[in-house]
Amino acid sequence: MTDLTELGVKDIRDGIASGDFTAREVAESFNAAVDAASALNAFIVATPDHALAAADAVDAKRAKGEELGAMGGVPIGMKDLFATHGVQTTAASHILEGFSPQYESTVSQNLWDAGAGMLGKLNLDQFAMGSSNETSYFGNVSSPWRKEGSNAAMSPGGSSGGSSSAVAARIAPAATGTDTGGSIRQPAAFTGICGIKPTYGRCSRWGVVAFASSLDQPGPMARSVEDCAIMLGAMAGHDPKDSTSLDVAVPDWEAALSSDLTGKKIGIPKEYRMEGTDQAILDSWEQGKAMLKDAGAEIVDISLPHTKYALPAYYIIAPAEASSNLARYDGVRYGLRDLPEGAGLQDMYAATRAEGFGDEVKRRILIGTYVLSAGFYDAYYTQAQKVRALVARDYDRAWENCDLILAPTTPTASFPLGSLNDDPLTMYLNDVFAVPASLAGLPAMSVPAGLNPDGLPLGLQLVGKAFDEQGVLNAGLAIQERAGFTAAPEKWW
Amino acid sequence: MTEYRIQGATGEWEVVIGLEVHAQVTSQSKLFSGASTAFGAEPNSQVSLVDAAMPGMLPVPNKECIRQAVRTGMAIEAQINKWSRFDRKNYFYADLPQGYQISQLYHPIVGEGSLLIEADEKHGISEDKTIGIERIHVEQDAGKLMHDQHPTMSYVDLNRSGVALMEIVSKPDMTSPAEAGAYVRKLRSILRYVGSCDGNMEEGSMRADVNVSVRKVGASELGTRTETKNVNSVRFVMQVIEYEANRQVDVLESGGTVDQETRLFDVATGTTRTMRSKEDAHDYRYFPDPDLLPLVLEDDFLEDCRASLPELPDAKRVRYETELGLTPYNARELTHEVETFARFETLLGAAASIMGKPETKVATQVANWALSVAPGVVKGLGEKANLTNSTPEAQAQILAMQDKGEISGSQAKEIYEIVLKEGGDPATIADEKGLKQVSDTGAIEAAIDDILANNQDKVEQYKGGKDKLFGFFVGQTMKAMQGKANPQVVNQILKDKLG
Amino acid sequence: MSVDKETVAKISKLARINMDDAALEQMVPELNNILDWVEQLGEVDVSEVEPMAAVIGNAVTLRNDVVDADPKTGGGRREDVLANAPAAEHGFFGVPKVIE
Numbered sequence A: 001m002t003d004l005t006e007l008g009v010k011d012i013r014d015g016i017a018s019g020d021f022t023a024r025e026v027a028e029s030f031n032a033a034v035d036a037a038s039a040l041n042a043f044i045v046a047t048p049d050h051a052l053a054a055a056d057a058v059d060a061k062r063a064k065g066e067e068l069g070a071m072g073g074v075p076i077g078m079k080d081l082f083a084t085h086g087v088q089t090t091a092a093s094h095i096l097e098g099f100s101p102q103y104e105s106t107v108s109q110n111l112w113d114a115g116a117g118m119l120g121k122l123n124l125d126q127f128a129m130g131s132s133n134e135t136s137y138f139g140n141v142s143s144p145w146r147k148e149g150s151n152a153a154m155s156p157g158g159s160s161g162g163s164s165s166a167v168a169a170r171i172a173p174a175a176t177g178t179d180t181g182g183s184i185r186q187p188a189a190f191t192g193i194c195g196i197k198p199t200y201g202r203c204s205r206w207g208v209v210a211f212a213s214s215l216d217q218p219g220p221m222a223r224s225v226e227d228c229a230i231m232l233g234a235m236a237g238h239d240p241k242d243s244t245s246l247d248v249a250v251p252d253w254e255a256a257l258s259s260d261l262t263g264k265k266i267g268i269p270k271e272y273r274m275e276g277t278d279q280a281i282l283d284s285w286e287q288g289k290a291m292l293k294d295a296g297a298e299i300v301d302i303s304l305p306h307t308k309y310a311l312p313a314y315y316i317i318a319p320a321e322a323s324s325n326l327a328r329y330d331g332v333r334y335g336l337r338d339l340p341e342g343a344g345l346q347d348m349y350a351a352t353r354a355e356g357f358g359d360e361v362k363r364r365i366l367i368g369t370y371v372l373s374a375g376f377y378d379a380y381y382t383q384a385q386k387v388r389a390l391v392a393r394d395y396d397r398a399w400e401n402c403d404l405i406l407a408p409t410t411p412t413a414s415f416p417l418g419s420l421n422d423d424p425l426t427m428y429l430n431d432v433f434a435v436p437a438s439l440a441g442l443p444a445m446s447v448p449a450g451l452n453p454d455g456l457p458l459g460l461q462l463v464g465k466a467f468d469e470q471g472v473l474n475a476g477l478a479i480q481e482r483a484g485f486t487a488a489p490e491k492w493w
Numbered sequence B: 001m002t003e004y005r006i007q008g009a010t011g012e013w014e015v016v017i018g019l020e021v022h023a024q025v026t027s028q029s030k031l032f033s034g035a036s037t038a039f040g041a042e043p044n045s046q047v048s049l050v051d052a053a054m055p056g057m058l059p060v061p062n063k064e065c066i067r068q069a070v071r072t073g074m075a076i077e078a079q080i081n082k083w084s085r086f087d088r089k090n091y092f093y094a095d096l097p098q099g100y101q102i103s104q105l106y107h108p109i110v111g112e113g114s115l116l117i118e119a120d121e122k123h124g125i126s127e128d129k130t131i132g133i134e135r136i137h138v139e140q141d142a143g144k145l146m147h148d149q150h151p152t153m154s155y156v157d158l159n160r161s162g163v164a165l166m167e168i169v170s171k172p173d174m175t176s177p178a179e180a181g182a183y184v185r186k187l188r189s190i191l192r193y194v195g196s197c198d199g200n201m202e203e204g205s206m207r208a209d210v211n212v213s214v215r216k217v218g219a220s221e222l223g224t225r226t227e228t229k230n231v232n233s234v235r236f237v238m239q240v241i242e243y244e245a246n247r248q249v250d251v252l253e254s255g256g257t258v259d260q261e262t263r264l265f266d267v268a269t270g271t272t273r274t275m276r277s278k279e280d281a282h283d284y285r286y287f288p289d290p291d292l293l294p295l296v297l298e299d300d301f302l303e304d305c306r307a308s309l310p311e312l313p314d315a316k317r318v319r320y321e322t323e324l325g326l327t328p329y330n331a332r333e334l335t336h337e338v339e340t341f342a343r344f345e346t347l348l349g350a351a352a353s354i355m356g357k358p359e360t361k362v363a364t365q366v367a368n369w370a371l372s373v374a375p376g377v378v379k380g381l382g383e384k385a386n387l388t389n390s391t392p393e394a395q396a397q398i399l400a401m402q403d404k405g406e407i408s409g410s411q412a413k414e415i416y417e418i419v420l421k422e423g424g425d426p427a428t429i430a431d432e433k434g435l436k437q438v439s440d441t442g443a444i445e446a447a448i449d450d451i452l453a454n455n456q457d458k459v460e461q462y463k464g465g466k467d468k469l470f471g472f473f474v475g476q477t478m479k480a481m482q483g484k485a486n487p488q489v490v491n492q493i494l495k496d497k498l499g
Numbered sequence C: 001m002s003v004d005k006e007t008v009a010k011i012s013k014l015a016r017i018n019m020d021d022a023a024l025e026q027m028v029p030e031l032n033n034i035l036d037w038v039e040q041l042g043e044v045d046v047s048e049v050e051p052m053a054a055v056i057g058n059a060v061t062l063r064n065d066v067v068d069a070d071p072k073t074g075g076g077r078r079e080d081v082l083a084n085a086p087a088a089e090h091g092f093f094g095v096p097k098v099i100e
């Protein structure tokens, strides 16, 4: 029998449905794989019992001939930003260490309702702030990938680095991610997997620890476009508890998948040719064009004039929202409390937050606090929101000439852990290609395009019109079929 | 009008007052969560995960709270903003779980409006005055801290956390404690007419932040103001102004400067003091709440709000004067409070139908009864008065008998007194207790003939021009009739006989 | 615009994050790098746009006024609300004594 951990969402679901193997066998295989992969530090906590219970429920249903659900019997990894009832939820921070939610996030509940089970809570950059998974209180996550001829631990990307590492290492067939400014797409690109950030509002934010509310959006990370389509369908849906949740029907993306792009126009934004971008990335971009053309699409040059300003605007808006969203971590109702001898209330806040937040989180809270403070609000925040409007308008105008946009996901491939963290700014530049779609709330996906000369994965990004996840997935499928990306990291853990 | 002035050592000072009234919106559930707003529940028993600001919780606005804010805005003829949005006011405090209050700074739901305070000598307002209202915005209430439960800890109860408030911000248009008092009473009355707030200041449903500054009479520059928070009665609002104005004058005249600061009112001493917890200068870092999209009001929603507005105090007062012909005083007194006009209008209806007359014909009699006669009797009885006996029907009957001349004013009071004490049907009471006045001319004429016969001398003097004596004859007649003669009839017969 | 140590100290106080001198010293250049970099936004002509107010949808949806309509966002769950509290007593959250 094939190694079950080699299978993805679709194969597991269908294999269980057709009786090739049981959900329990699948859960046990992945639980074992998770157990054996502690060197990756992808999980903060493992929840084998949750996976087994869900599996047994699915096997029982099958015995009774009942519906198994869109994710029936698929054990997944849950980014530790999603509140899970009775299971520690930390956002990879010390300030939430030991926090046991008395509620279940809408997205995770949707997945359980679809028959999925949980292998554990995945590591991430603290409060989803980071692009390398080096800001977690629970330690760095290692990518399963390594440069040819090197043993240096590589970054799995961030903030969904536990997710990307686990899926790439085959210790989870799929995982949830969240994307605020590239946190699904950049880690997916770094680890040779697929990840899609749907239209803002497709997936409920209720029960997801907030980073930047106007940007945060959950999405699936898996090894194929089909698996992303299936899992996104299970995650998405209108939620009255989130007033920014879109009240629109969820299409059957899986059923409508088609790599025939006849009649589709693919825009190539000239502004994405930035210096500092690896030649290998530019080459894969060219190959991507050829693949989409081969799939029947027409390639057109477009302009997104404000691209260059998206990242600085993001680094005002996101920290501003974060500085306010993270004010609730004050040591009063949950989480860490640091109460020095004789401290008053305000001293307790300052001590608790100093002790509970990591450096990057503090840095962003301080930036956010500064740009919102008296006298600076208009110069920074208002200006940034105007630029954001211009970035969104760039896309509106682009859609007059194309249906989808193809661009690299990142300017470089993965880098060794520790190689960038002396300079925050260089780290931020990782998301230069990912952030514009986030500011505009558009669906965007990263699919593996190939390996660079160092043997590290590269990703291509597809951005679609609002609500057009189908278009994004279909183009992703066209690339997947043609790129034939089958490379897998060599097991060293 | 009589200006409010403070006589300082260096001259006369005037006071400038602005009020920010926080009114709890009448709603079943909170502004952004489904938790109940009921008063006086067990600590933290009406707290949702949203109100406790658990990680990942999100606000969803309550339609009824928006509707009530809009109706209130319409009641003060204010600009209603069809596009508004919620902002976050960021600060750290134990009663504020999110670390920010969701409020409206940049785009409030209600813009400029105004409110009229009527001339009212009783309350020291010599002429009508319009007070400008800057804005009304909707925001979350905070939780409650208890400081005396534990030696080293304060306790936090979040039941109130997230309850909807309207903050009604006046312009600095008030210049005396009396005006401020009248403003709060009038605002309270409007809120209760509209039904958007129960106006119950004891339970904290209405609290005022009192902004006070002083300046030399005639000065154009405003002085530095202080804001005294959460003052929860009309009397206290007036006390705060009285105290603050004098304190600031003393400070300024002794060469000091007034700090722009937040102060607390001490009910026990009637004084104000700096609020220590708010000492450190604030920078609230307001910005639009990214969890909430803009609030857009549709036309049909606005029409529903307008259609559901009742007749408001000013309109009702004018109608009472013009249609019902009541005196300005009566009209005002009857329209202050919802309960008062409601009681009046039921009694008016009952009286009119029993008498078979249009309301306009009996309104004045009913108004006088409702405002002075009846309350007088009740007051006189004190404990012994059982108000449940005082039904509109009983009172209407009494008024009808008086209107027919069957009973005199004093008999009406006596009958009402008995009704209040023992209950029963006024007509029967009148018969049994013989509380009726004689209008039968025969009996009265006989009595008068006697009196005139026995007082020939006075009759002569009267005819000789001593008009005053008429009163003497009336008195004698009433005496002879044991006070039960209908005075009009007595007068008439005497006039005829004395020629 | 750039920040000095005093400014960073002021911001950290506003954000309620204790920072010792060393931490402040280290933070100053880091913040200034980022602030210098975002300065470039000043170049953008924004004369004819309004600040972005909504991403995809453009108006908030309102909820009906029903108590505990959805238990997930309703009250009456004191145990859940207090379950993770560092100091809960007699149904209250406990904090160091506050003088108002």
Ligand SMILES: [Mg+2]
Pocket (backbone or CB within 6 Å): B020, B209
């Ligand atoms: Mg105020």
Ligand SMILES: [Zn+2]
Pocket (backbone or CB within 6 Å): B022, B139, B167
């Ligand atoms: Zn307020």
